Amino acid sequence: xxxxxxxxxxxxxxxxxxxxxxxxxxxxxxxxxxxxxxxxxxxxxxxxxxxxxxxxxxxxxxxxxxxxxxxxxxxxxxxxxxxxxxxxxxxxxxxxxxxxxxxxxxxxxxxxxxxxxxxxxxxxxxxxxxxxxxxxxxxxxxxx
Amino acid sequence: xxxxxxxxxxxxxxxxxxxxxxxxxxxxxxxxxxxxxxxxxxxxxxxxxxxxxxxxxxxxxxxxxxxxxxxxxxxxxxxxxxxxxxxxxxxxxxxxxxxxxxxxxxxxxxxxxxxxxxxxxxxxxxxxxxxxxxxxxxxxxxxxxxxxxxxxxxxxxxxxx
Numbered sequence: 111x112x113x114x115x116x117x118x119x120x121x122x123x124x125x126x127x128x129x130x131x132x133x134x135x136x137x138x139x140x141x142x143x144x145x146x147x148x149x150x151x152x153x154x155x156x157x158x159x160x161x162x163x164x165x166x167x168x169x170x171x172x173x174x175x176x177x178x179x180x181x182x183x184x185x186x187x188x189x190x191x192x193x194x195x196x197x198x199x200x201x202x203x204x205x206x207x208x209x210x211x212x213x214x215x216x217x218x219x220x221x222x223x224x225x226x227x228x229x230x231x232x233x234x235x236x237x238x239x240x241x242x243x244x245x246x247x248x249x250x251x252x253x254x
Numbered sequence: 255x256x257x258x259x260x261x262x263x264x265x266x267x268x269x270x271x272x273x274x275x276x277x278x279x280x281x282x283x284x285x286x287x288x289x290x291x292x293x294x295x296x297x298x299x300x301x302x303x304x305x306x307x308x309x310x311x312x313x314x315x316x317x318x319x320x321x322x323x324x325x326x327x328x329x330x331x332x333x334x335x336x337x338x339x340x341x342x343x344x345x346x347x348x349x350x351x352x353x354x355x356x357x358x359x360x361x362x363x364x365x366x367x368x369x370x371x372x373x374x375x376x377x378x379x380x381x382x383x384x385x386x387x388x389x390x391x392x393x394x395x396x397x398x399x400x401x402x403x404x405x406x407x408x409x410x411x412x413x414x415x
Contacts, residue, residue, distance in 0.1 A: 131297075140294040144287070146329040171352065176295035176324045188304040189315050192323060196356030244354070 114187040117225035117250040122215050126229065129181035129211040133169050133203060141173045169203030174211075174233045174242050181211040181231075182248055190248065193226065197244030201235070208236040213246065225252045262347040262380060262389040262414055270375055274396075277370040280327035285365040288321045295322060320362035323406070327369045346387060346415070353390060353411030360404035368400045376409075385415040 131137065135153070142148045147170055150157035155166025175197065183190045203209060210233070217228040226249050233242035285306075292301030303310040304320060311319045321327075363369065377392040391412040397405040 137294075137297055140297050144291045144294045144329065145326055146331075172324065173295065175355075176322065179323050180295060183302065188302055192359055194356065194358050195323075196354065198354035199352050 115185060115250060117218070117227070117252045118254070120215055120218070120227060120250070122218060124215045126181070126185045126213040126215070128213075129177055129184055130208060131177060132206060132208045133173070134205050135167070137173065138167075138169050141170055141176075145170075145172060147172070163202055163204075165204050167205060169205075169207070171197075171199045171203075171242075174199075174203060174209065177209060177211050177233065178231055178242070178244070178246070181213060182246060185213070186248060186250065189251075191250075192246060192248050194247040195231075195244065196246075197231070197242050199242060201239055201241040203235075203241065209241070210234045216245075225250050259346055259387065262387060263378065267375060267378065267391075272374055272376060274372045274374045277372045278328070280367075280369040280371075283321060283325075283327050283363055283365055283367045283369070285319060287327075288319060288325060288365060291322055291325050295324065316362060316364075318364060320364055323357070323359055323362070325363055327363065327367070328371060347389070348414070349385075350412060350414045353413040355408055355410045358407045360406065361399065363399070363405055369405060370398050372396050383415075388413060388415040 138152050142152060151161045151163070151167060152170055153167055158166040158168055175195070178195060178197065179192060182192050182195075211231065212234055213229040213231045215227050216230050219226040219228065226247055229246045229248065231242075231244045231246050232240045235241055289301070289306045292305035295301070301322075304314060304316070305322060306319065308319055311317070373393055373395040375391060376394045378389055380387065380389045382388070391414070393410045393412065395406075395408045395410070397407075399405055
């Protein structure tokens with residue numbers, strides 16, 4: 111089934127299923143390979159420290175962005191219709207961080223025959239720090 | 255000591271505000287690039303079948319394989335762009351950070367699509383904050399496919415201080 115969730119089944123305040131990855135060079139290097147993002151600060155601890163990140167190399171913001179989209183796709187299914195995603199990058203993704211993407215429905219909107227939900231989203235690390243506050247708008251199928 | 259600037263708005267910014275850059279075109283998107291992208295962003299799990307299994311993808315509303323919405327068809331350009339030189343001892347207005355971004359999505363990208371990109375500086379505002387004089391710049395990037403359909407519109411916020 112390409113869709114798991116219908117507009118009528120969700121409510122404001124619902125948390126959607128999270129998406130988690132523990133990231134290290136295996137993840138960052140693969141992402142660098144597809145996005146042409148070979149930057150020393152993402153590969154080399156010395157370069158990371160020179161960029162004022164004491165633990166060393168750190169992860170790409172774009173990869174967290176991808177994880178947020180993955181969360182929305184796994185929630186709704188392969189036919190998910192993500193209309194909007196916005197984030198602020200507030201904290202660094204350190205090596206071996208366990209990143210958990212989360213989302214909470216904040217609004218249900220019916221307009222122009224469409225059924226939209228707005229969500230607050232974030233990427234939380236293993237220390238409970240919110241690294242990436244943002245929002246998403248997703249069009250859901252309706253049973254109507 | 256040189257006087258601190260009273261504004262970080264440059265004449266170039268004023269001259270280019272709302273002026274859209276000439277379109278740049280991607281190479282045709284390859285299925286292999288979509289598959290590799292899916293593997294990278296889902297690692298260590300397998301990516302969803304919609305990104306690699308044509309028979310399955312035909313049964314969905316898309317009627318075929320699509321690319322992840324974060325897929326970048328402009329990765330790996332040739333000729334290679336010059337490396338960006340960062341100032342060694344940055345002064346006021348030369349320090350920067352990423353203030354975030356918002357994407358609005360249109361139609362999905364598919365194998366064979368040729369995507370165009372164009373961008374414009376659309377707005378800015380300045381204030382004196384904890385970092386001193388700080389400017390927030392808003393740049394919009396618009397991607398369209400070969401049929402002129404909107405794929406993505408991104409607003410990025412740049413911060414300089």
